[in-house]
Amino acid sequence: MTQREIFFVANEVNELGGVGVWQAQMAKLLAERGHRVRIIGIAPPEVPMDLGENPPFETLTLYDRRPPGRRRPRALLGRVDPAVRRQEADMRAAAERLSREFRAAQPGAMIIVTQVWAMEWVALADTAGHPVVGMSHESFEASRKSSRFERVQKYYKDVDRLLVLTQEDADLWVGEGLNNVGFMPNPLPVMPDTPSPRTEKVVASIGRLSHAKGVDLLLDVWAEAAPRQPGWILRIYGAGDHEAELRRQCTELGLDDSVEWAGQTDDVIGALGRSSVLVQSSRGEGFPLVLLEAMACGVPCAAFDCSPGVREIIRDGEDGLLARLGNTSELARHLVRLMADQDLRDTMGDRARENVQRFSPDTITHRWEELFEFLER
Structure with a gap:
């Protein structure tokens, strides 16, 4: 060449x-x-x-x-x-x-x-x-x-x-x-040698705390999902101007005991290795790197189908689950499916790690x- x-x-x-x-x-x-x-x-x-x-x-x-x-x-x-x-x-x-x-x-x-x-x-x-x-x-x-x-x-x-x-x-x-x-x-940013064990009861969200990333929608999703799977934590990585407002929403929804605000992280792969599911609640995306990173870590993703890039990366029902944009109840059901079923997490996570290598x-x-x-x- x-x-x-x-x-x-x-x-x-x-x-x-x-x-x-x-x-x-x-x-x-x-x-x-x-x-x-x-x-x-x-x-x-x-x-x-x-x-x-x-x-x-x-x-x-x-x-x-x-x-x-x-x-x-x-x-x-x-x-x-x-x-x-x-x-x-x-x-x-x-x-x-x-x-x-x-x-x-x-x-x-x-x-x-x-x-x-x-x-x-x-x-x-x-x-x-x-x-x-x-x-x-x-x-x-x-x-x-x-x-x-x-x-x-x-x-x-x-x-x-x-x-x-x-x-x-x-x-x-x-x-x-x-x-x-x-x-x-x-391109795929990284391919870790070993996948996440997918055993910790942690759902991760990684991204800016902004309107575009839809963390306000995610809190509504979690308010539906968390009571159906006690013991699970939503760990939110990120920072932004909307943080104070989102924390208030979290308190008003009674979610303080099941939501962790982890701040901005430079170690995305480490964060994913301590997670069993990644959730993305964005109102819009291009070709989100965090989905590629999660799949490379063998972490199955549940996301809003907010753009062609998202549905290009996730093969719905095969290596992750997609919900209609803004449909918080549908995304909550997807999270509950993944949280409730270790075999489903393992199957989708392994397929995700294999399929993402096309990038x-x-x-x-x-x-x-x-x-x-x-x-x-």
Whole structure:
């Protein structure tokens, strides 16, 4: 396989979160195959993620501080609005730094723009004839409900390939008139040597304490499930602005004796090894890494069917259980099934650990390299 220069251009080099974890993993995987990899961030991270000592890729951040959102010209001034002109000049100066990096690259280099905000700078840069891959790490429906929908249509319509997470999402973008769409799943982050024993009476939830992650719905689910399986604990890993409100809800539902607030964890695999079931109650997801991690640990998952990525990962009834989005009673019944039946947990957990290997790092990295070869033709 041809060794290449590969640029990841992102909102940040190392922002803590799903995209940041995916980006660091893919950069490492490609570097280990002999490619020269650089991650270029537009702005510094708000919550930085540790990339470890001597990562096998280079990094560069364009701004010392996060630049403000693009100004709209004041009606009477239009394009001559001084504030708008200053901001555009600043963006073009930052984009010129990108241009210099791209021009210095050897033929066959690839530019992967991992988030649409970063694409606003790449669109101003000279990509020097290198193929550009634009990415959306969220579902079509989640994008449609945000300002990113119009920006994907605007900035990604002319890239060499727009990559989303599933075939289902790709088809929906094609329906919007984009003819350059493909899909690429996230790779499995880790494959522990041994699975969870699945013997502790613990259901784990791992994610931000935010509206999108639906922990308020999860507490309603647990209020139905916990009385039917006494002795089980819901252990909630995560932090966020909604924590105080969620703790109050927990108390009002009478759940304080069966809910543990474990805080944010850097040891997801350890947390899963001490759990027998993972529950995900999100209102929306892209291609959630925590489901991949849980399945790699042999921990069966019960989740809301909130996006194509979730139902791509979990094979309902085979290696996990899916409930209709927002149907708390259905998700509660799924949890009770798994809590009540050790044999079911073991069967689904073992199948999950086997099935999730279709997203192995080698498999996904090979798919990326095949895409590079195709785009260079």
